[in-house]
Amino acid sequence: MSLFLTPAALAGCGLLAWLLLRLRRQRHHRREVVQLLDAADALEARLRTARSEITAVAGSHHGDPVHDAMREMLRQRLWLREHGGEASVDELRQVRGSIEEARQRIEHQLARIREARVVVP
16 A cells, blocks of 8 residues: 555655746746836836936927837837747846846936036036
8 A cells, every 4th residue: 555655645746846846937937027017117217207308408309219219118018918928037037138228228328418418508
């Protein structure tokens, strides 16, 4: 009888280990999605501020230099909605990385605008 329980016990332990790994992956995935959405929200808010700052300096007759970045944000959000559920954690991290790079580019551009405002009396 003890020989019969051993394979059943091993199968139960294997199933438990598989379930725990699956839950861990799901938790990592959810955390990455939340971090990606937080980064996207922060960039979108920054882009809106950037648009206001640029308009204040250059006026509205120069077009909207933030337009491409906003379109990219929309593209990222659509990708997340369509593919976020089955995307790997690495894919989610890459998308979040691209959002962070875009935020850094915007910050750099805004710093240049601030410098130009200081130089021009």
